[in-house]
Amino acid sequence: xxxSVLTDIFLALAVLLVLASCVGLLVMRDVYQRLHYVTPxxxxxxxxxxxxxxxxxxxxxxxxxxxxxxxxxxxxxPFLTHATIRAARIRETGDWRPGHGREDGQSRDAGRAxxxx
Amino acid sequence: MNVFVxxxxxxxxxxxxxxxxxxxxxxxxxxxxxxxxxxxxxxVLVLLAEGFKRPGEFELPVLLAVLMFGSGLVFVRFLERWL
Numbered sequence: 001x002x003x004s005v006l007t008d009i010f011l012a013l014a015v016l017l018v019l020a021s022c023v024g025l026l027v028m029r030d031v032y033q034r035l036h037y038v039t040p041x042x043x044x045x046x047x048x049x050x051x052x053x054x055x056x057x058x059x060x061x062x063x064x065x066x067x068x069x070x071x072x073x074x075x076x077x078p079f080l081t082h083a084t085i086r087a088a089r090i091r092e093t094g095d096w097r098p099g100h101g102r103e104d105g106q107s108r109d110a111g112r113a114x115x116x117x
Numbered sequence: 118m119n120v121f122v123x124x125x126x127x128x129x130x131x132x133x134x135x136x137x138x139x140x141x142x143x144x145x146x147x148x149x150x151x152x153x154x155x156x157x158x159x160x161v162l163v164l165l166a167e168g169f170k171r172p173g174e175f176e177l178p179v180l181l182a183v184l185m186f187g188s189g190l191v192f193v194r195f196l197e198r199w200l
Contacts, residue, residue, distance in 0.1 A: 066163050
């Protein structure tokens with residue numbers, strides 16, 4: 001009984017977090033703001049999901065493989081976010097370091113929104 | 118249909134905003150949407166494998182989680198340098 005309640009709670013939290021983050025992703029203005037909403041999806045929701053599987057089936061083959069998949073996500077998420085921010089900065093200014101690139105805000109993406117080919 | 122399958126279906130609704138962003142945003146926005154989408158799909162595969170009680174299918178999300186990291190890095194590297 002307690003296990004199923006815990007599973008429901010963890011799953012509901014994970015789903016709410018994912019949906020809220022997706023809405024946040026859509027309504028934010030630029031890529032830097034949007035990247036903040038990747039972290040809950042890539043870090044916190046997998047943790048909640050792993051806890052839900054653990055509460056449902058205990059330590060088993062299912063839960064160990066679940067934690068393995070989620071471990072990859074949790075470890076890779078920050079690296080990927082950092083690389084994405086770095087790429088966005090380089091596309092925007094030509095260099096990721098402050099003071100080395102052009103600071104005129106002429107991004108390579110300027111004028112391309114909605115018109116990519 | 119148990120709670121894991123319901124959660125998987127509900128989580129798939131998050132794919133829609135990511136798809137809209139990937140279609141309408143800039144290239145970097147599309148990459149961010151792709152990264153979010155990959156994370157959601159890994160979780161959905163875990164939920165479906167657990168919901169249908171098929172331990173053999175847990176290998177799919179493990180592989181996808183590894184590939185998500187590699188493909189994401191390849192995308193951002195190309196966008197950073199050449200595209």
